[in-house]
Amino acid sequence: MYRPTILIVDDQASTRKLLVAHLEHFGYRIIQAQNGIEAISIYLKHKPDLILLDVIMPDISGFEVAQQIRKLERESYKHANHKSNATNDIEYWTPIIFITADTNKFEKGIECGGDDYLIKPISLPLVKAKIDVFLRIIKARSNYIDKYYELYNEKISLEFEQKLSTGIFNLSPYGIICIDSNCNILMSNDAANHILKIEPSKIIGKNIIEFIPKKYLEKYNNFIKEYLQTKTKYFFGKTKKFTAIDSNNREFPISLRINEFTVNLQTYFVGIIEDITQQEQISSRLKDTSKLEAMGVLTAGIAHDFNNIL
Structure with a gap:
């Protein structure tokens, strides 16, 4: 004692x-x-x-x-x-x-x-x-x-x-964006700012729909409404291909993976994005090359058959 x-x-x-x-x-x-x-x-x-x-x-x-x-x-x-x-x-x-x-x-x-x-x-x-x-x-x-x-x-x-966390957040090669249930951007890392061509001080508070082309807005809004009503998470945790628009109004393809988390009963979403413009261009060229190769094989076959006939 x-x-x-x-x-x-x-x-x-x-x-x-x-x-x-x-x-x-x-x-x-x-x-x-x-x-x-x-x-x-x-x-x-x-x-x-x-x-x-x-x-x-x-x-x-x-x-x-x-x-x-x-x-x-x-x-x-x-x-x-x-x-x-x-x-x-x-x-x-x-x-x-x-x-x-x-x-x-x-x-x-x-x-x-x-x-x-x-x-x-x-x-x-x-x-x-x-x-x-x-x-x-x-x-x-x-x-x-x-x-x-x-x-x-x-x-x-x-x-x-x-x-x-901030260091890891900003070192990620993938863009990371956190939004609230109203789709307002709360956080973004350096990679996301670079992908969307916007300064860090200007992206916070913006609504994520500003980075979605108008022709896709209805589809996006329907997805949000469906989730809020049904809480169906079939899209969450899966990487999907989307089209985004940067601050210069340039449309480009992205891969997007979304997850949800809750803090103090408030729902938030975090999205991981990657600009896949180059991958899409390479994929397109490979497809074109494959088509040409297929046409070449077909042409050669036709020529061979034609020669046999003669």
Whole structure:
């Protein structure tokens, strides 16, 4: 079980003894210092959860001790932020409760980094109450810091995944377009923009029908209506041949493969497209060549038969 560590700093042994006896009864782990120099050394070694600090001491005052501790905390904070990429406003903080008989030094104590005061003669129930308040604050603050770093790490992870996805998205040799259920374009990769001859900033928000020749619009709209009414996915996941039109009004053949996905009950579609103009031209030439070869064979056969007749 975790035991909060409390550093008691007082040059009077009787005061330390009184506080130790009272606080150990509640399960706190107690460490002691009898002067300011020793207090700073113990602070660096043990990093206590809370400090009870006498103001008047023979070497350096409690105010000077508090100033030194706050300086050390700031330096630790800067060092930690320098080592990690998590820049934030969460500094290290150890609650400091001054112990004094002089009620006129409250403001100076706060200016030096103190958080609260205990007036001599010390009220032991009040000591316990103040400590408990600050320990609750420490716990809440610790939970906040843990949540902060959890969200920060999640943010870094999401940024990495987004950059990775974007990199893969744009490295694809195939055009990729994402549209909503109203056929508005939400995303497109570099290959799609190149195929459709349009700048990335201009394609987002356009309706996909702008890239379909008018003579095919009715067929396309019927397909969309049929899907929305029946949810029949016979076309999805299959590569089909279509005719598209780019921003220069050039019609050209494409291969198209469509799939559907849902996010927060909203339906989206992703299409993978490829300009197959060259493939179609090659295929057409091959067909023409095959026809010529067939005609050549036929002609040769006719000539052979004709010669036999003669």
